[in-house]
Amino acid sequence: MKPPKRFQTATVDRALTAFSSKTGRRRFLIADEVGLGKTVVAREIVGRLAERKRKPLVVFYVSNGTSVATQNKTRVVEFLPEAERKRAIDTPDRLSLIAVLTPPTSPVVVYALTPHTSFPRVGSALTGGRIGERAYISLLMEKAFPSAWRAMGSDYMRLDATSGWTGALERARERLEAAPVGLLARFREALADEFEAPVSATMRAQVQGKPPRAFIGRLRRALALASLRHQPPDIVIFDEFQRYRHILDKGGQANPLVKALLASGRRGPALLFLSATPTNYSRRDGRRAGAPKRTRNYSISSSSLLERNCGARRKGCLGLSARHYMRSFRRETAMPPQWRPASARRPGCAIS
Incomplete structure (x- = not known):
């Protein structure tokens, strides 16, 4: 397991500060390009949170596909010894099966879930399951x-x-x-x-x-x-979270599963949002989000925002949401204010 880089450690520190706030919103957004180590940051956050708890840390890793979720939940607990790591990931892949199986005895318990299986839309077709x-x-x-x-x-x-x-x-x-x-x-x-x-x-x-x-x-x-009510998560990681609008927009509040997920416990779980492809803009959408009028088709990413705001492309400088990104995302979705990730930036960036 490679140790985190300096900019990744800085991101972990900022995220843990947000999660430990007693008055603010316990959520954090990391919007990095592919390859800049979002999963490494998630791993370090989980490890640091596990050190603070006497009971096993319960992690929900929500990803769009079962294979991706299964792969990344292993990477999230790479800091554990091999025997504990195997027990930590030996978990069901559906909410309804969590109560069926006895939780593993390890410092961290990771459940890899897909939104359409564990948090189906209200009104969607129901099935008989396994x-x-x-x-x-x-x-x-x-x-x-x-x-x-x-x-x-x-x-x-x-x-x-x-x-x-x-x-x-x-x-x-x-x-x-x-x-x-x-x-x-x-x-x-x-x-x-x-x-x-x-x-x-x-x-x-x-x-x-x-x-x-x-x-x-x-x-x-x-x-x-x-x-979900019996074993609420301590932290929920949304991988490529912009794909789950049916969970995070206002319609999600009508879903009792989503409501219980985001409001479980006395303070609610920590919410970690990851994204490598925040949003795409057409010419019309770009104007609506505050982009230049002459802009045609382009993609907002951490690096393009970095070049525009810092004046140079510095790898690893921007990994967290900038004001422009959050403003555009809020207009694209109807995410309730209490669930919106906090904007932040890494040291050295001139983004405010």
């Missing part, structure tokens, strides 16, 4: 709302599973016995948020009137919400 999820939900429903579970019938959650269903139930029963205390209560609370009161009667009506996959999808969403 067989392990459905088996676990079936046992939870039997304990939480027996009348609704009886209305479903013993094979309702099976869907198209055949020989593997019995084994899935046995594994789910073992995991339920080892589940953390209070998970069942969290699941009841999540179902109360998902369905109208009276909850049990509403679910029985849903069983009779809705396709099985749609109803099971709502149960999966409730389990994900219960998992």
